[in-house]
Amino acid sequence: MPREIKRSVCPYDCPDTCGLLVEVEDGNAVRVSGDPEHPYTRGFLCPKMLHYEKTVHSPRRLTTPLLRSGAKGSGEFRPVSWNEAISTIAERWREIIARHGAEAILPYSYAGTMGLVQRNSGHPFFHRLGASRLDRTICSPAKDAGWKGVMGDTPACHPDEVAKSDLVILWGINAAATSIHFLRMVHEAKKKGATVWLIDTYETPTAASADKVFLVRPGSDGALALGLMHVLARDGMVDREFIAARVQGFAELQKEVLPDFPPERASELTGLPGAVIEAMARGYGAARAPFIRLGSGLSRYGNGAMTVRTIACLPALVGVYGREGGGCFPGTSTGSAFAIREVLREDFMEKPTRIVNMNRLGHALNELADPPVMGLYVYHSNPAAITPDQNAVLAGLAREELFTVVHERFLTDTARFADIVLPATSSLEQSDLYRAYGTYCIQRAAAAIPPVGESRSNWEVFALLASAMGFDEPFFRQSADDLIDRLLALPAPLREGTDLSPFSEGKAAELTLPPDACRRFQTPSGRIEILNPREEEQLPRWLPPHGEGDPQPLRLMTAPTIFALNASFYEQDELRDKQRGMLLLMNPADAGGKGIADGERVVAWNGFGEAVFFASVTPKVPAGVVVAEGVWWLEFAPGARSVNALTSQRLTDQGGGSTFYDNRVDVRREE
Numbered sequence: 283m284p285r286e287i288k289r290s291v292c293p294y295d296c297p298d299t300c301g302l303l304v305e306v307e308d309g310n311a312v313r314v315s316g317d318p319e320h321p322y323t324r325g326f327l328c329p330k331m332l333h334y335e336k337t338v339h340s341p342r343r344l345t346t347p348l349l350r351s352g353a354k355g356s357g358e359f360r361p362v363s364w365n366e367a368i369s370t371i372a373e374r375w376r377e378i379i380a381r382h383g384a385e386a387i388l389p390y391s392y393a394g395t396m397g398l399v400q401r402n403s404g405h406p407f408f409h410r411l412g413a414s415r416l417d418r419t420i421c422s423p424a425k426d427a428g429w430k431g432v433m434g435d436t437p438a439c440h441p442d443e444v445a446k447s448d449l450v451i452l453w454g455i456n457a458a459a460t461s462i463h464f465l466r467m468v469h470e471a472k473k474k475g476a477t478v479w480l481i482d483t484y485e486t487p488t489a490a491s492a493d494k495v496f497l498v499r500p501g502s503d504g505a506l507a508l509g510l511m512h513v514l515a516r517d518g519m520v521d522r523e524f525i526a527a528r529v530q531g532f533a534e535l536q537k538e539v540l541p542d543f544p545p546e547r548a549s550e551l552t553g554l555p556g557a558v559i560e561a562m563a564r565g566y567g568a569a570r571a572p573f574i575r576l577g578s579g580l581s582r583y584g585n586g587a588m589t590v591r592t593i594a595c596l597p598a599l600v601g602v603y604g605r606e607g608g609g610c611f612p613g614t615s616t617g618s619a620f621a622i623r624e625v626l627r628e629d630f631m632e633k634p635t636r637i638v639n640m641n642r643l644g645h646a647l648n649e650l651a652d653p654p655v656m657g658l659y660v661y662h663s664n665p666a667a668i669t670p671d672q673n674a675v676l677a678g679l680a681r682e683e684l685f686t687v688v689h690e691r692f693l694t695d696t697a698r699f700a701d702i703v704l705p706a707t708s709s710l711e712q713s714d715l716y717r718a719y720g721t722y723c724i725q726r727a728a729a730a731i732p733p734v735g736e737s738r739s740n741w742e743v744f745a746l747l748a749s750a751m752g753f754d755e756p757f758f759r760q761s762a763d764d765l766i767d768r769l770l771a772l773p774a775p776l777r778e779g780t781d782l783s784p785f786s787e788g789k790a791a792e793l794t795l796p797p798d799a800c801r802r803f804q805t806p807s808g809r810i811e812i813l814n815p816r817e818e819e820q821l822p823r824w825l826p827p828h829g830e831g832d833p834q835p836l837r838l839m840t841a842p843t844i845f846a847l848n849a850s851f852y853e854q855d856e857l858r859d860k861q862r863g864m865l866l867l868m869n870p871a872d873a874g875g876k877g878i879a880d881g882e883r884v885v886a887w888n889g890f891g892e893a894v895f896f897a898s899v900t901p902k903v904p905a906g907v908v909v910a911e912g913v914w915w916l917e918f919a920p921g922a923r924s925v926n927a928l929t930s931q932r933l934t935d936q937g938g939g940s941t942f943y944d945n946r947v948d949v950r951r952e953e
């Protein structure tokens with residue numbers, strides 16, 4: 283059979299949403315590469331996706347439904363037919379509903395696939411069932427809340443504008459791991475003479491792309507922004523005209539907040555010398571078009587929303603919002619490109635049901651009452667690995683009376699705890715419609731290969747479950763492609779005027795923002811709202827992070843690795859090997875003080891639990907901070923617990939977000 287080349291889309295939770303070329307032979311994907319015609323991918327992929335075919339055709343793929351045959355968590359199962367699996371689920375759910383009500387059933391899903399239809403295909407079903415609802419707040423709701431507090435619904439400009447900047451600030455983003463196509467445009471800016479700053483808590487691989495690296499104390503970026511604004515205001519480096527015409531509340535900020543933030547105070551909180559803060563302010567104030575690329579790391583703290591709100595004020599002071607190459611880019615918001623309500627079908631809910639915050643799954647499984655959670659349905663998420671407070675999650679999953687179904691591509695740590703495991707298709711085996719959160723590209727993908735084994739897509743499984751539960755709405759009888767056709771036929775504000783002709787060849791199209799979209803501030807006042815009368819705190823202020831109160835001595839960073847995406851890609855041995863084991867990066871002073879040598883097994887611990895790592899002693903991490911990159915599968919963790927055994931269920935100041943970075947630990951040599 284000749285090789286065929288088909289177009290597809292990278293389904294993972296990554297801002298780039300790359301276009302893929304998939305070479306197919308005998309119904310198998312044999313090679314995957316970046317689509318040279320995709321406006322953002324421009325022909326190259328990140329190291330994770332270079333061998334996507336090894337994930338798709340991994341010997342670890344699940345190929346049949348499985349029924350538990352051993353103790354919970356033992357990973358012992360026997361294969362069963364789809365019919366038996368689905369009818370068993372329906373029967374158990376009916377029992378649970380009869381005894382406890384439908385709210386005793388909880389869906390748990392996140393971002394295994396980002397395609398609009400597959401990702402959200404459980405919503406109509408669980409709304410119709412009357413199940414508890416999941417508040418999907420694990421990623422960056424605090425960042426969204428903070429941005430909205432100042433900028434309202436103002437969209438970010440095109441990400442490629444960064445190439446026109448003369449000062450690029452990568453703030454709390456490890457772009458070498460999480461945004462490599464953006465980093466490529468940063469290099470374009472550099473070639474034209476731009477300076478690049480990195481503001482992080484340790485020297486990430488992105489430091490290699492920066493001219494200057496500023497390491498701040500975890501959770502202190504709000505204080506840095508206030509210190510910078512203090513100097514800008516004090517030295518008359520603000521754009522008075524822009525402020526008078528387009529900003530609300532600068533005078534109040536200057537009078538009520540900034541006097542408390544001279545460089546000395548900002549220095550105490552951030553750990554940066556006062557002279558460095560002065561120099562940063564001068565550099566920022568003098569730049570023609572400074573561009574802040576704001577990551578999500580700094581928003582995963584008890585003060586996350588306030589931090590983002592404070593940083594979002596900086597470009598307003600120097601008048602660069604709306605200026606070509608300048609401003610702040612937190613990511614694109616493309617929610618209104620499709621009529622998503624047609625997928626979510628909230629109207630299928632008879633009455634609003636209970637809402638459970640996904641970061642507090644441990645609490646929900648162990649402590650919720652009236653009704654307790656008796657049925658858990660996990661799809662395209664791996665909570666045993668990715669959810670904070672791992673020990674609480676595992677204790678919940680181990681509850682004998684909890685009926686757990688997991689729909690997965692692999693026998694993950696979560697799937698091991700299931701009563702029934704259902705095999706899932708990969709993105710190459712299903713249709714979907716994609717929109718990005720780091721670009722304005724949208725793309726439709728058809729299945730490139732037939733399903734591996736007996737695997738089925740999220741959409742197909744919910745159709746089976748709907749039929750088994752006797753739901754007769756025609757909605758549940760349409761195919762994923764029917765729904766995609768409908769979404770493309772329905773008008774949506776952000777898609778208006780977009781040329782969709784590339785779709786006919788499977789290519790991406792680019793949403794066209796109105797020419798002045800990011801120059802018109804879409805807030806209730808029409809101005810940038812430094813003072814926001816609708817917020818509890820009307821002005822940005824300093825809020826300390828949660829971890830400040832924890833008794834252990836070291837700040838723990840739970841950072842991304844280049845070679846995995848959350849808990850995805852651990853199935854590829856080669857990618858796992860590139861991480862060189864589950865490492866804990868430590869400063870030589872901290873390691874030395876505890877008698878720890880490079881490569882030794884160490885235990886990190888705090889009030890939530892402990893995890894074993896291999897110490898990696900490096901000056902790239904400042905004293906007082908330790909870094910665990912990657913969200914390892916317990917299967918490969920040296921001590922059967924991974925970094926999330928050390929994270930907490932505490933939430934952010936706004937948005938109910940996760941606080942992965944806001945913890946302290948102590949570390950000892952393993953005895």
Ligand SMILES: Nc1nc2c(c(=O)[nH]1)N[C@H]1C(S)=C(S)[C@@H](COP(=O)(O)OP(=O)(O)OC[C@H]3O[C@@H](n4cnc5c(=O)[nH]c(N)nc54)[C@H](O)[C@@H]3O)O[C@H]1N2
Pocket residue numbers: 295296297421422453454455456457459460461481482483484486498499500501502503576577578579580839841842843844845846847848943
């Ligand atoms: N390779 C790879 N790519 C990924 C992912 C992955 O795990 N690996 N995850 C995907 C997902 S789900 C998301 S949401 C995005 C997230 O991507 P980003 O927006 O980049 O956010 P994070 O990766 O969470 O964190 C970025 C950086 O924040 C830093 N940081 C932590 N605390 C602070 C602080 O207090 N101040 C400052 N200045 N910096 C701080 C961390 O050290 C880290 O380097 O990436 C996606 N892409």
Ligand SMILES: Nc1nc2c(c(=O)[nH]1)N[C@H]1C(S)=C(S)[C@@H](COP(=O)(O)OP(=O)(O)OC[C@H]3O[C@@H](n4cnc5c(=O)[nH]c(N)nc54)[C@H](O)[C@@H]3O)O[C@H]1N2
Pocket residue numbers: 295391392393394395400420421422661662663664665667668669689690691692694706707708709739740840841842847848849850912913925926929942
């Ligand atoms: N310590 C620490 N923890 C973190 C983070 C961190 O930086 N540090 N990052 C957090 C963030 S930002 C996020 S967004 C979350 C992400 O959490 P998750 O969304 O749970 O992310 P993944 O680990 O990618 O797990 C997705 C699972 O979906 C499966 N899957 C993929 N495609 C499909 C499909 O089409 N159907 C089905 N049924 N399954 C599929 C994959 O096999 C994989 O096991 O993790 C969070 N957890």
Ligand code: SF4
Pocket residue numbers: 292293294296297298299300327328329330331462463847
């Ligand atoms: S993970 Fe991100 S950078 Fe890598 S191929 Fe997918 S979309 Fe592109």
Ligand SMILES: [Mo]
Pocket residue numbers: 295420421422
């Ligand atoms: Mo995320």
